Amino acid sequence: MTLELTTDVLVVGGGPAATWAALKAAEEGASVVLADKGYCGTSGATASVGTGVWYVPPEPDAREAAMASREALGGYLADRRWMARVLDETYERINELADAKYPFPAGPDGTSLRTGLQGPEYMRRQRIRVRRAGVTILDHSPVTELLTSFDGAVAGAAGHQRQADRPFRVRAGAVVLATGGCAFLSKAFGCNVNTGDGALFAAEAGAELSGMEFSNSYGIAPEHTSVTKTAFYNYATFYRADGSVLEGAGSQRGRSVIARTLLSEKVFCKIDLADEAAQKAMRLAQPNFFLTFDRLGVNPFTDPFAVTLLAEGTVRGTGGIRIVDDGCATTVPGLYAAGDAATRELICGGFTGGGSHNAAWAISSGSWSGRAAARFARSIGRGTRRVQAVGGAGLRPAGKVADVDVAEVVRTVQAEVLPYDKNYLRHGDVLRDALGVLDGVWESLRSLESVGTASVTARQAAAMVAHARWMYTSALVRNESRGMAKRLDHPELDPLQHHRITSGGLDRVWARPEVVAA
Amino acid sequence: MIELISTQQCIACDKCILVCPTNVFDRGADGLPVISRQSDCQTCFQCEANCPADALFVAPHTHPLPEASFAHDEEHLRRTGLLGSYRRDIGWGKGRTPGAALAVGPALSPSGPPLIS
Structure with a gap:
């Protein structure tokens, strides 16, 4: 038996952006369903990791400094107007959290410190707030495809509830995609639910x-x-196996040195630049950072430990679904995007260290998209539209049906996007070879038919392959080094390429430059 | 990865089954949770943080550990205080202060604000 629901706004995802979208849509008077692949409250990068927040009081000098600080890092692709409105919205929403009793700590002078959030605490409370707002939460309910009406507008979504083992369909006046970025199942902290599903849909x-x-x-x-x-690696020194210092290696600048070295030898680390007071304070600020060390029996301040780099793809990248207005609408009527599922270039251009800006973006874009989706749903009214499901690869074969080993597909895409010498240290020739492989895998997924729980893993695989193809196709259009998109074969920033790159397409992937509004 | 469910401490509340973002657990025939899909575990520690009975242990390793590992030695985990340590550290559980309220870390730059997450 299929679970059938009808609502004004459907929010897909269960992290910060999704919960803010649900809260603000409900405040607008909309009925709201939130469908999370995992469990709203523990799902996604923020719930496990915690996050700094780009929270800056509305003082002109502080705001100016905040906006200026990342412009160069981001390759001058951010937009001042968007930065300003994100700072405004984030300031209000964080204060709203404080009013809702989130236990912000107090500084030495007694002032409430609001520039960060403990992940488990933040998201546990967001779940409670969403429930109190009357939102229907569907946990363990991965969406597998969108529904559209005859005019092409998005009109809901369908998926499969994993624990109940039954299909579900939600007809909605508008849909907000807040499914997070894509980390390619790299097991980066809390990121394995982030397989780029929303971008595929x-x-x-x-x-x-x-x-x-x-x-x-x-x-x-x-x-x-x-x-x-990674914050506390600012207090670290990186070493080779023989105990000599790895010159140029660092957390903020010099992570590529670590990547390059890891291709041929192990890299070790000690957080040896923190004094005793800092060490004690670190445990209070990030108890989860120490989980690993305490359980391994390693004292990170005195014992060298081997490190690795885990791909966080577009979770801590800035690419995502393109936004076309202040309500975070996409180019498709009735479809909105928020958080890491959406592009974050508007506020950070081509670079973000995660946290801070991404957290502010999730709060702001979530709130805006929720409100806008509620208004859109109201404008079209409650009438029943005829809908069709539009999912393709991995779900509904384009032609002949064939058996496809989905686990093998995942291994293949991971082999093209996880290695440092392919995705981190990028070269045009390598990207072109990778695209050849990825196009072939996509082709095979087009002949796969899946239902039930199997459709969830098949669609995740399709989303990852699609993501990888948009990534590398876009990277090949940017023949320069800007933001985090560095190319070994084009190591300099080219002032003539001061544009964003729009991409899309499924069977035929495309990417083209888009002029940045002055 | 999730390595241990203490049958001695588990109260069969189903919380871990519910909160695991990657759906690793099932309910066993005896009502206790079982680790059905360990390979899907993303080592996020959420099951442990949400277990009201301190009955779970997540090893920091992203690959399964052998039978003889410390992660399966319940007595060792209890003696060393590792069992339930994440909940204790984040201040979850009756009579505890939420860790968020105390989370004042060091500053990352001399003039910067203290890190609180």
Whole structure:
């Protein structure tokens, strides 16, 4: 028996952007359903990791400094107007959280410190707030495809509830995709639910992407472990196996030195620049950072430990679904995008270290998209539209049906996007070869038919392959080095390429320059 | 990865089955949770953080550990205080102060604000 629901707004995802979207849509008077692949409250990067927040008081000098600080890093692709409105919205929403009793800590002078959020605490409370707002939460309910009406507008979504093992369909006046970025099942902290599903759904409905070349973020973690929290590596020294210092290696600048060295030898680390007071304070700020060390029996301040870099793709990259207005609408009527599923170039251009800006973007874009989706749903009214499901690859074969080993597809795409010498240290020749492989895998997924739980994994695989193809196609259009999109064969920034790159397409992937509004 | 469910401490509340973002657990015939899909575990520690009985242990490794590993030695985990340590550290559980309220870390630059996450 299929679970059938009808609502004004459907929010797909369950992290920060999704919960803010659900809250603000409900405040607008809309009925709201939130469908999360996992469990709203624990799902996604923020819930496990925690996050800094780009929270800046509305003082002109502070705001100016905040906006100026990342412009060069981002390759001058951010937009001041968007930065300003994100700073405004984030300031209000974080204060709203404080009013809702989130326990922000107090500084030495007693002032409430609001520039960060503990992940488990933040998302546990967001779940409670969403429930109190009357939102219907569907946990363990991965969406597998969108529904569209005869005029092409998005009109809901369908999927399969994993624990109940039954299909579900939600007809909606508008849909917000807040499914997170794509980390290619790299096991980066909390990121394995982030397989880029929303971007696939959006593209199938006709939406575009932007900034997909900004998709090669890698987080530092102790070898064979998951915790990719990197702030405290600012207090670290990196070493070779013989104990000599690895020159040029660092967390903020010099992560590529670590990547390059890891191709041929192990890299070790000690967080040896923190004094005793800092060490103690670190444990309070990030208890999850120490989970790994305490359980391995390693003292990270005195014992060298081997490190690795885990791909965080577009989770800490900035590429995603293209936004076309202040309400975070996509190019498709009735479809909105928020958080890491959407492009974050508007506020950080081609670089973000995750956290801070991404967190502010999730809060802001979530709130805006929720409100806008509620208004859109109201404008079209409650009448029943005829809908069709538009999912393709991995779900509904384009021609002949064939058996496809989905686990093998995942291994193949991972082999093209996880290695440092392919995705991190990019070269045009390597990207072109990778695209050849990825196009072939996509082709095979077009002949796969799947239902039930199998459709969830098949669609994740399709989303990852699509993501990888948009990434590398976009990277090949940017023949320069800007933001995080660096090319070994084009190492300099080219002032003539001061544009964003829009991409899209499924069977035929395309990417083209898009002039940045002055 | 999730390596241990203490049958001694588990109260069969189904919370871990519910909160695991990657759906690793099932309910066993005896009502206790079982680790059905360990390879899907993303080592996020959420099951442990949400277990009201401190009955779960997640090893930091992203690959399964052998039978003889410390992660399967319940007595060792209890003695060393590792069992339930994440919940304790984030201040979840009755009578504890939420860790968020105390999360004042070091500053990353001399003039910067203290890190609180």
